[in-house]
Amino acid sequence: MSYSPFVSLFSKKDISLGRGDEPLSETAFNEQDLTPDLKDIAIRATHLSKCYQIYKAPSARLKQFIMPRFQRVVRMRPKQYYRDFWALRNISFEVRRGETVGIVGRNGSGKSTLLQLICGTLTPTSGVCHTSGNIAALLELGTGFNPQFTGLENVFFYGQILGMSYHHINQILPDILSFADIGNFIHQPVKTYSSGMVMRLAFAVSVSREPEIFVVDEALAVGDEAFRRKCFARIEALRERGTTILFVSHAATMVIELCDRALLLDSGELLYDGPPKETITHYHKLIFAPPENISKLHREIRKAAESASIASPDNFPSDSTADTSSEKKEIQPQYVEGLVSQSRIDYDQLGAAIVDPRIETLDEERVNILIAMQEYRYCYQVKFFQNARRIQFGMLIKNISGVEIGGALHPSLFEHIDSVMAGEEFQVSFKFRCQLNPGTYFFNSGIQGLTGVDSKKTYLHRIIDAVMFKVQPYREREATAIVNFDISSITTRNKKLK
Numbered sequence: 001m002s003y004s005p006f007v008s009l010f011s012k013k014d015i016s017l018g019r020g021d022e023p024l025s026e027t028a029f030n031e032q033d034l035t036p037d038l039k040d041i042a043i044r045a046t047h048l049s050k051c052y053q054i055y056k057a058p059s060a061r062l063k064q065f066i067m068p069r070f071q072r073v074v075r076m077r078p079k080q081y082y083r084d085f086w087a088l089r090n091i092s093f094e095v096r097r098g099e100t101v102g103i104v105g106r107n108g109s110g111k112s113t114l115l116q117l118i119c120g121t122l123t124p125t126s127g128v129c130h131t132s133g134n135i136a137a138l139l140e141l142g143t144g145f146n147p148q149f150t151g152l153e154n155v156f157f158y159g160q161i162l163g164m165s166y167h168h169i170n171q172i173l174p175d176i177l178s179f180a181d182i183g184n185f186i187h188q189p190v191k192t193y194s195s196g197m198v199m200r201l202a203f204a205v206s207v208s209r210e211p212e213i214f215v216v217d218e219a220l221a222v223g224d225e226a227f228r229r230k231c232f233a234r235i236e237a238l239r240e241r242g243t244t245i246l247f248v249s250h251a252a253t254m255v256i257e258l259c260d261r262a263l264l265l266d267s268g269e270l271l272y273d274g275p276p277k278e279t280i281t282h283y284h285k286l287i288f289a290p291p292e293n294i295s296k297l298h299r300e301i302r303k304a305a306e307s308a309s310i311a312s313p314d315n316f317p318s319d320s321t322a323d324t325s326s327e328k329k330e331i332q333p334q335y336v337e338g339l340v341s342q343s344r345i346d347y348d349q350l351g352a353a354i355v356d357p358r359i360e361t362l363d364e365e366r367v368n369i370l371i372a373m374q375e376y377r378y379c380y381q382v383k384f385f386q387n388a389r390r391i392q393f394g395m396l397i398k399n400i401s402g403v404e405i406g407g408a409l410h411p412s413l414f415e416h417i418d419s420v421m422a423g424e425e426f427q428v429s430f431k432f433r434c435q436l437n438p439g440t441y442f443f444n445s446g447i448q449g450l451t452g453v454d455s456k457k458t459y460l461h462r463i464i465d466a467v468m469f470k471v472q473p474y475r476e477r478e479a480t481a482i483v484n485f486d487i488s489s490i491t492t493r494n495k496k497l498k
């Protein structure tokens with residue numbers, strides 16, 4: 001019976017591997033061998049590469065097995081019947097203990113290969129991967145479960161692979177079953193399960209023995225909304241307890257919400273390693289780029305990666321609300337030159353252009369550090385290159401996770417400017433009160449309307465994350481969550497009951 005584990009536990013190790021037929025060596029990774037800085041590191045990948053041999057047909061594989069030996073005997077130069085395909089090339093990065101790191105990339109970019117190298121289920125062609133701590137990995141969905149076994153049998157099967165005793169699994173079984181929540185299906189063979197049910201069970205088992213490193217490959221994508229929320233909550237709990245988490249996802253919001261950092265892979269190369277929102281922006285650009293623009297985009301992303309540290313959030317006033325000193329109370333709105341959106345996306349201009357989006361105080365001073373509860377204007381110019389009809393100018397405020405907080409349209413939600421002529425220019429200004437709690441936020445800008453003989457409204461120009469800004473507290477923080485509704489509260493103490 002063949003079995004390939006997809007929930008697996010690995011011990012501290014240091015795998016050094018050579019290319020192709022070279023002997024592989026695996027050595028123990030002792031805590032005392034670690035340099036002090038390495039003690040903070042859960043995963044260190046150094047120049048990791050993985051090359052697959054691609055054969056045109058199965059017969060070529062056989063030829064490769066026989067012919068080179070024969071050719072050597074007759075003193076011919078051995079011929080190669082395959083071509084090399086580099087799924088990963090020269091990947092180096094570190095993950096600190098307790099960090100949550102997302103991996104994003106287009107299909108085939110090498111994400112799963114990287115996770116498998118880290119987990120040790122695949123050997124690198126060259127390079128080294130150090131991991132420190134027990135790893136629980138939720139890799140390719142379903143490939144590990146024995147389809148003939150019932151769910152319950154698989155719980156014990158995996159639990160023991162994870163290093164738990166039968167007795168311990170028995171003890172925590174109610175928790176596992178309650179988390180998986182698949183009812184009586186637990187007594188059915190896994191081959192009768194939907195992919196969502198397999199995921200529920202696999203996730204429940206893999207987190208039951210709290211791992212030091214938790215690696216998840218896209219598995220959560222198959223769960224329903226409610227279960228995904230439950231998984232996120234569990235991942236959050238693991239995070240809070242200091243588990244290092246590495247996961248692959250195509251879901252931008254999830255990466256932005258959960259991760260401290262995100263890596264962008266493309267064509268086997270680590271293109272970007274930075275804050276999740278910026279990584280996701282580069283990823284989105286790659287997904288939507290026509291093939292002929294990919295190389296140019298690669299160059300741009302590499303360049304952005306080099307200069308990323310300049311715009312590090314550490315260089316700007318913090319979002320902290322703890323400091324309620326008098327200096328903090330007197331803080332003024334200001335403009336910080338380097339505080340610019342790294343995630344701006346300019347869509348094509350279809351007859352109009354948004355120019356110079358900015359935030360101003362009511363005295364027309366440009367700012368990007370705003371004081372909560374004060375009034376500002378969000379402004380931009382619009383230039384029309386074509387005649388257009390039924391025009392609306394828009395703005396939208398989002399937080400760093402992409403949650404849409406509030407927006408407006410001019411003239412209004414249900415009105416529009418009937419027509420504009422090519423060459424006309426507008427100054428658009430939205431006055432607002434900054435009822436946001438301290439944090440980092442973004443403005444989108446957009447012009448909707450009709451051009452030519454179109455009868456369907458489209459964006460004539462749109463800029464996502466056009467302006468980035470930070471909000472500082474106006475006094476001590478007065479409200480919870482994102483929006484400050486200026487809530488006033490009162491309590492009346494009831495008379496003591498006799």
Ligand SMILES: Nc1ncnc2c1ncn2[C@@H]1O[C@H](COP(=O)(O)OP(=O)(O)OP(=O)(O)O)[C@@H](O)[C@H]1O
Pocket residue numbers: 052053054085087105106107108109110111112113114
């Ligand atoms: N065993 C293999 N033999 C040959 N090529 C392989 C093998 N496994 C993966 N590849 C190739 O390596 C590249 C990277 O694959 P990988 O599965 O790591 O990509 P991925 O980023 O996880 O993709 P996806 O988002 O589609 O899951 C792909 O082009 C894939 O076809």
